[in-house]
Amino acid sequence: MREITLSQAVNEAIAEEMRRDPTVFLMGEDVAEAGTPFKVLSGLVEEFGTDRVLDTPISEPGFVGLAVGAAMTGARPIVDLMFGDFIYLVMDQLCNQAAKQHYMSGGKLTVPMVLRTNIGATRRSAAQHSQSLQALVAHIPGVKVAMPSSAYEAKGLMKTAIRDNNPVVIFEDKLMYQDKAPVPEEEYLIPFGEAHIKREGSDITFIATSSMVQVAEKAAALLDAEGISAEVIDPRTIVPLDEATLLASVKKTSRAIVIDEGHQSYGVTAEIASRLNEKAFYHLDAPVLRMGAMDVPVPFSPALEDITVPTPEGVAANARKLCAGEMIHAA
Amino acid sequence: MTKTNTEDYLRMYTQMVRIRTFEDNANQLYLSAKMPGLTHMYSGEEAVAVGICEALTDDDRITSTHRGHGHCVAKGAEFKEMFCELLGKAEGYCRGKGGSMHIADQSHGNLGANAIVGGSMGIATGSALRAKLQGSDDVTVCFFGDGATAQGLWYEVMNMAALWNLPVIYACENNGYSEYTKTEEIAAGSITARAEAFGIESHQVDGQDVLAVNALTNKLVARARKGEGPFFLELMTYRYHGHHVGDINREYYRSKDEEKDWKENRDPIVRFRGYLVEQGIATEDEIEAINTAVEKDATDAVAYAEAAAYPDVSEVDMHVFSDIEHALA
Ligand SMILES: Cc1ncc(C[n+]2csc(CCOP(=O)(O)OP(=O)(O)O)c2C)c(N)n1
Numbered sequence: 001m002r003e004i005t006l007s008q009a010v011n012e013a014i015a016e017e018m019r020r021d022p023t024v025f026l027m028g029e030d031v032a033e034a035g036t037p038f039k040v041l042s043g044l045v046e047e048f049g050t051d052r053v054l055d056t057p058i059s060e061p062g063f064v065g066l067a068v069g070a071a072m073t074g075a076r077p078i079v080d081l082m083f084g085d086f087i088y089l090v091m092d093q094l095c096n097q098a099a100k101q102h103y104m105s106g107g108k109l110t111v112p113m114v115l116r117t118n119i120g121a122t123r124r125s126a127a128q129h130s131q132s133l134q135a136l137v138a139h140i141p142g143v144k145v146a147m148p149s150s151a152y153e154a155k156g157l158m159k160t161a162i163r164d165n166n167p168v169v170i171f172e173d174k175l176m177y178q179d180k181a182p183v184p185e186e187e188y189l190i191p192f193g194e195a196h197i198k199r200e201g202s203d204i205t206f207i208a209t210s211s212m213v214q215v216a217e218k219a220a221a222l223l224d225a226e227g228i229s230a231e232v233i234d235p236r237t238i239v240p241l242d243e244a245t246l247l248a249s250v251k252k253t254s255r256a257i258v259i260d261e262g263h264q265s266y267g268v269t270a271e272i273a274s275r276l277n278e279k280a281f282y283h284l285d286a287p288v289l290r291m292g293a294m295d296v297p298v299p300f301s302p303a304l305e306d307i308t309v310p311t312p313e314g315v316a317a318n319a320r321k322l323c324a325g326e327m328i329h330a331a
Numbered sequence: 332m333t334k335t336n337t338e339d340y341l342r343m344y345t346q347m348v349r350i351r352t353f354e355d356n357a358n359q360l361y362l363s364a365k366m367p368g369l370t371h372m373y374s375g376e377e378a379v380a381v382g383i384c385e386a387l388t389d390d391d392r393i394t395s396t397h398r399g400h401g402h403c404v405a406k407g408a409e410f411k412e413m414f415c416e417l418l419g420k421a422e423g424y425c426r427g428k429g430g431s432m433h434i435a436d437q438s439h440g441n442l443g444a445n446a447i448v449g450g451s452m453g454i455a456t457g458s459a460l461r462a463k464l465q466g467s468d469d470v471t472v473c474f475f476g477d478g479a480t481a482q483g484l485w486y487e488v489m490n491m492a493a494l495w496n497l498p499v500i501y502a503c504e505n506n507g508y509s510e511y512t513k514t515e516e517i518a519a520g521s522i523t524a525r526a527e528a529f530g531i532e533s534h535q536v537d538g539q540d541v542l543a544v545n546a547l548t549n550k551l552v553a554r555a556r557k558g559e560g561p562f563f564l565e566l567m568t569y570r571y572h573g574h575h576v577g578d579i580n581r582e583y584y585r586s587k588d589e590e591k592d593w594k595e596n597r598d599p600i601v602r603f604r605g606y607l608v609e610q611g612i613a614t615e616d617e618i619e620a621i622n623t624a625v626e627k628d629a630t631d632a633v634a635y636a637e638a639a640a641y642p643d644v645s646e647v648d649m650h651v652f653s654d655i656e657h658a659l660a
């Protein structure tokens with residue numbers, strides 16, 4: 001199968017959906033000629049013109065608000081938010097407006113919009129350009145949240161998001177834009193709420209999102225050599241969450257570590273760990289561990305930044321302790 | 332306080348050269364892969380930062396932007412601490428935690444660069460509110476770009492600044508572009524008219540003329556100290572480099588001829604140097620001596636920063652909260 005980059009996968013998904021449905025349009029800062037600073041959207045304005053690929057001023061709450069209104073009245077906007085950190089600026093439009101229209105109107109109004117943005121530290125971009133804020137959005141009922149872990153997921157999830165009748169936020173890891181993966185030529189969609197078992201194992205389950213899937217897979221490879229068999233599961237969407245697949249795995253392995261790059265406290269990892277505790281308690285041989293980013297703003301200095309995120313070695317070390325029966329938080 | 336004597340003129344010249352030299356060295360650090368991440372060069376806009384900051388004292392505050400090295404130098408910062416910060420070293424102004432986009436220098440009243448476009452507009456206006464409430468006569472200058480005028484926050488804070496006569500000067504550095512887009516494609520109508528709509532006195536100035544910028548700012552700062560603020564300045568200027576150091580191939584959004592025209596015909600340093608010599612304020616030799624001294628200062632500071640130590644890893648959870656040494660301990 002051919003291999004393409006995550007960036008190309010996103011581009012293809014959007015182009016295919018724009019060809020298929022004339023109500024789909026794209027807007028954001030420097031999305032047209034510049035194709036975004038990450039060059040993810042290059043070429044789209046050439047094919048679809050400036051009526052469907054709109055460069056906006058630096059007015060994030062404004063253009064997200066426009067997307068909500070356009071979506072409520074018959075269009076399917078895709079909004080590009082250049083950095084996930086800017087989600088704070090658009091919270092009212094996203095969480096008070098987009099997320100609640102369907103419910104508040106008793107099911108009469110819909111907001112079929114996609115907000116694509118990014119996450120990920122270790123790019124030396126400091127505290128306001130490195131955050132992974134998916135938990136903030138996932139906390140709000142009415143918004144779906146997708147977190148692609150490779151080019152394959154990026155394409156399939158984007159196409160599903162565009163056809164979904166709800167607001168969907170897609171968080172791409174900005175360090176993965178150039179990562180290649182096999183992506184079929186023929187059309188496919190990835191349904192929301194279907195986790196993917198990336199690797200089967202019997203001793204411990206790693207549930208990991210986005211780029212943390214790679215971290216978990218590397219950790220699993222390290223452990224293999226030592227005779228510890230780790231299963232790696234990618235939920236692919238955290239809202240909706242495929243609880244059944246996660247529970248089945250944990251019931252089989254009896255141990256789990258949940259890994260996500262958001263801050264560890266009050267985060268995605270906490271939510272998933274707590275569901276496992278609630279619904280698989282009697283199957284567990286060890287506490288479910290959370291591994292997220294350190295609870296500090298992302299520091300600029302490489303000497304500090306690199307220690308704030310989960311690493312394969314860190315995951316493997318925790319897995320060893322769990323498998324050895326060490327209750328590492330027992331004190 | 333008007334600056335008419337030789338010393339002030341030479342300091343303005345020196346400060347502009349310091350900014351240009353700092354940026355040339357920072358760019359070099361990027362090109363040789365010695366600087367982590369990306370940075371936004373201020374080269375070409377020196378007369379704006381220097382013309383304004385020379386009208387301020389250390390008690391006056393500024394807020395800066397992602398393109399912030401120029402403001403930082405102009406407000407009095409030292410090369411050594413700045414380069415250390417750019418390289419993420421412990422002796423940097425922010426102990427390596429902030430980097431280029433968050434460099435702040437409390438000792439000279441620089442409240443910090445900001446990586447959120449328009450993100451400092453509230454901070455600057457709040458600083459001016461504090462001055463008024465506490466009966467202090469310091470003034471705050473809020474630097475931001477033409478692109479930042481699209482942020483709704485500006486209109487909210489301008490309204491309050493005007494209602495309450497706050498001592499804040501909004502300084503819009505109009506360099507013709509926000510990232511890869513021309514200003515006219517993202518800004519409807521006139522920018523000065525937007526401030527005027529709130530009853531704020533507004534001026535458009537040649538941002539390549541340090542004396543014009545400085546003379547006007549001196550007057551406005553004096554009036555702001557007396558409670559006659561706020562004011563708005565639109566400074567017409569140009570950035571010589573790409574949006575950031577990695578923006579090399581930029582002919583798809585602006586022509587080489589345009590860049591050449593600004594560099595060759597309107598350079599703020601060349602212009603001011605010509606003026607100083609013509610007016611007999613400095614000789615060519617004296618100017619060259621300044622340039623050489625600044626060059627050496629920068630080379631030494633870069634060497635120092637390269638050799639300096641990174642922060643100890645134990646610093647990672649320091650400074651999350653005030654009065655708590657280690658947040659995660
Ligand atoms: C809220 C926000 N939106 C977008 C960006 C990305 N961004 C960084 S600089 C920039 C352009 C800013 O243009 P301008 O204000 O004119 O300043 P200049 O770079 O020209 O000095 C953009 C869009 C950001 N940092 N913050």
Ligand SMILES: [Mg+2]
Nearest residue numbers: 476477508509
């Ligand atoms: Mg600009």
